[in-house]
Amino acid sequence: MTTERTPARSLSRRPSRWAVVRRALHPDHSPVLYLLPAVLFLLLFLAYPILKVLVESLYADILIRPDLGRTFAGLRNYGRLFTDPGVLRALRITVLWTLTSVAGKTLVGFAAALLLQHPFRGRRIYMTLLMIPWVTPVVVAAIAWRWVLDGQFGQLNGLLSALGIIHQPVSWLGQQGTAFVATAVVDMWVGIPFMAMVLMAGLQAVPNELYEAGRIDGATSTQMFSFITLPMIRPILLVATLLSSVWTFNSFQVIWPLTRGGPAGATTTLVVRTFTTAFGSFDFGLAGALATFVFVLLMAVSYGYWRLLQRTG
Amino acid sequence: MTARRNLALAAKHLALIALLVVMLFPVYVMLKTSVTAFDQLFGWPPSWWPKAWSLANYRDVLVGGYHFGRAYLNSTIIALTTAALSIVFGFLAAYGLSRFRFRARQSLLFVALATQMFSPVVLIVSFYRIMRGYHLLNTYAAVILAESALAIPIALWLLHGYLESIPVDLEEAAMIDGCSRLSSLRHVILPLAAPGIAMAGIYTFIYAWNALIFPLVFLSQSQLYPIPLAMSRFVGQNVVYWNLLMAGGILATVPVALLFSAIQGVFVRGITAGALKG
Numbered sequence: 001m002t003t004e005r006t007p008a009r010s011l012s013r014r015p016s017r018w019a020v021v022r023r024a025l026h027p028d029h030s031p032v033l034y035l036l037p038a039v040l041f042l043l044l045f046l047a048y049p050i051l052k053v054l055v056e057s058l059y060a061d062i063l064i065r066p067d068l069g070r071t072f073a074g075l076r077n078y079g080r081l082f083t084d085p086g087v088l089r090a091l092r093i094t095v096l097w098t099l100t101s102v103a104g105k106t107l108v109g110f111a112a113a114l115l116l117q118h119p120f121r122g123r124r125i126y127m128t129l130l131m132i133p134w135v136t137p138v139v140v141a142a143i144a145w146r147w148v149l150d151g152q153f154g155q156l157n158g159l160l161s162a163l164g165i166i167h168q169p170v171s172w173l174g175q176q177g178t179a180f181v182a183t184a185v186v187d188m189w190v191g192i193p194f195m196a197m198v199l200m201a202g203l204q205a206v207p208n209e210l211y212e213a214g215r216i217d218g219a220t221s222t223q224m225f226s227f228i229t230l231p232m233i234r235p236i237l238l239v240a241t242l243l244s245s246v247w248t249f250n251s252f253q254v255i256w257p258l259t260r261g262g263p264a265g266a267t268t269t270l271v272v273r274t275f276t277t278a279f280g281s282f283d284f285g286l287a288g289a290l291a292t293f294v295f296v297l298l299m300a301v302s303y304g305y306w307r308l309l310q311r312t313g
Numbered sequence: 314m315t316a317r318r319n320l321a322l323a324a325k326h327l328a329l330i331a332l333l334v335v336m337l338f339p340v341y342v343m344l345k346t347s348v349t350a351f352d353q354l355f356g357w358p359p360s361w362w363p364k365a366w367s368l369a370n371y372r373d374v375l376v377g378g379y380h381f382g383r384a385y386l387n388s389t390i391i392a393l394t395t396a397a398l399s400i401v402f403g404f405l406a407a408y409g410l411s412r413f414r415f416r417a418r419q420s421l422l423f424v425a426l427a428t429q430m431f432s433p434v435v436l437i438v439s440f441y442r443i444m445r446g447y448h449l450l451n452t453y454a455a456v457i458l459a460e461s462a463l464a465i466p467i468a469l470w471l472l473h474g475y476l477e478s479i480p481v482d483l484e485e486a487a488m489i490d491g492c493s494r495l496s497s498l499r500h501v502i503l504p505l506a507a508p509g510i511a512m513a514g515i516y517t518f519i520y521a522w523n524a525l526i527f528p529l530v531f532l533s534q535s536q537l538y539p540i541p542l543a544m545s546r547f548v549g550q551n552v553v554y555w556n557l558l559m560a561g562g563i564l565a566t567v568p569v570a571l572l573f574s575a576i577q578g579v580f581v582r583g584i585t586a587g588a589l590k591g
Contacts, residue, residue: 027494030413031413031415033405034406035410035421037401037402038402038403038405041461041462042424045461046436046466049440049462050435052443056438108332111328111332115325115329115332116329129333130332131577133336133340136566136569137541137566137569138525139540139544140565144339144562147558153354153355153356154359155342157359158358158361161358189336192336243429247430250434252433252526253526253541274434275434275437278437288438291434291435291436295431295435298427298430298432299430301430302426303423303427306423306426
């Protein structure tokens with residue numbers, strides 16, 4: 001070491017390895033130190049659990065049957081997954097429920113955004129009031145709705161019978177059909193403000209000159225809507241509905257306090273099913289396979305969303 | 314012309330009022346029930362206005378035997394820590410992503426976006442095992458770490474959108490004047506990004522405040538319950554104390570509403586810049 005002392009001149013030509021490393025890490029020139037904390041955290045608490053769920057799905061492991069032990073099961077859990085009528089039903093319910101809720105959110109949210117598009121006196125008050133459902137914690141909202149929808153003394157029953165629409169109280173959350181619709185409506189209620197706000201921001205971005213030009217050309221408001229507003233807002237509408245679909249698909253906080261997935265599984269979506277498989281029947285292998293399935297599904301949608309963003313953004 | 318415009322305006326008000334009546338119906342029921350005495354709850358038809366107003370429910374919730382104050386404290390600890398972790402980790406990473414160009418940049422942004430689409434349910438199966446392995450079940454730490462794993466990417470994404478909107482010229486000017494990057498980060502960027510940081514902090518705070526599934530899985534000791542779980546205390550063996558549930562619900566909503574109103578403007582801009590324009 002001592003004999004190979006490099007002369008000062010050549011050191012300035014070729015920096016030592018340590019200097020290269022230091023430069024690669026230096027906060028002035030490299031993003032490494034800024035990214036490191038988040039990346040390490042997410043590797044540990046996001047990537048690792050996802051990998052572990054994949055591994056979990058390959059084992060037969062029922063937590064409350066320690067006598068059966070934990071044995072390698074290969075793809076058997078996936079076999080069970082795709083032949084289990086309960087899982088297939090949950091998949092069907094998830095798709096229908098998501099479509100219903102997102103359609104409702106988009107329609108009402110878009111209508112609200114259009115109504116609030118142009119400034120007028122009182123607009124701020126409407127906007128503020130419209131935000132109330134959004135700031136209500138979802139669990140609180142679900143519990144409040146459970147009381148509104150109560151089969152005996154609920155305010156909805158009171159309202160509908162006062163209006164003469166029903167003659168005896170309806171058990172909204174106690175029947176399969178009404179429970180499905182009711183949970184979807186509550187999910188709409190929770191999601192409408194966000195949809196309205198995002199679409200409103202999108203409408204603000206439509207240049208006013210376009211409307212003025214339309215007005216000069218004598219366009220009717222229907223024409224202005226279909227030839228100016230709709231094409232201009234399309235990218236944001238697409239992104240907002242896609243994002244909302246994913247969140248709706250994932251909705252647990254709405255369904256769980258309202259129905260726990262009942263009655264008779266009518267509101268058991270995939271996410272609820274995963275939860276009850278893991279922490280109701282403690283079948284961790286099957287739950288792992290379900291979670292992996294949901295994960296792959298969501299990643300596929302995320303990737304599509306990403307491509308869409310890059311094209312429109 | 315003006316008559317037609319007035320008619321259109323009236324129709325607009327009418328439509329908005331109709332929408333808000335529907336949207337605020339449960340809020341009204343919640344408020345009404347929260348000031349109604351328990352023995353007045355179960356009557357047919359349900360009343361539209363409480364016969365006697367009383368704040369006794371709020372008192373019972375806060376200082377009664379339900380330990381709701383403790384739940385408030387639990388929620389605050391969990392949400393504040395999650396927000397703090399998310400801001401620190403998220404801000405640094407967002408800075409790195411918005412001020413440097415490198416190969417993995419796009420993939421990292423994609424990962425941050427993809428995690429926003431996650432259901433915590435995907436993770437609970439293995440998280441439960443991990444936390445049990447580290448003897449972290451029934452600790453705040455378990456909930457905070459799990460929430461942060463999903464909240465950091467949100468903060469990162471929001472802050473990245475915000476930082477992209479701050480011109481690089483300002484820092485470059487500072488750096489030409491001899492500032493190191495870190496000190497320009499501290500003296501130039503940090504003050505400019507403060508509204509964005511507040512937004513990300515409040516968003517992640519609300520996210521953790523509302524969380525249900527991780528606490529549900531990780532916490533079984535009732536003194537650790539955050540608000541969403543503690544609400545179950547108002548459900549008795551054969552009876553539901555709706556009056557207390559609604560009062561508790563309103564108490565849980567107030568901090569969120571206050572925080573949100575503080576950032577509403579920035580938030581709308583942030584959401585559209587960060588989440589929608591990539």
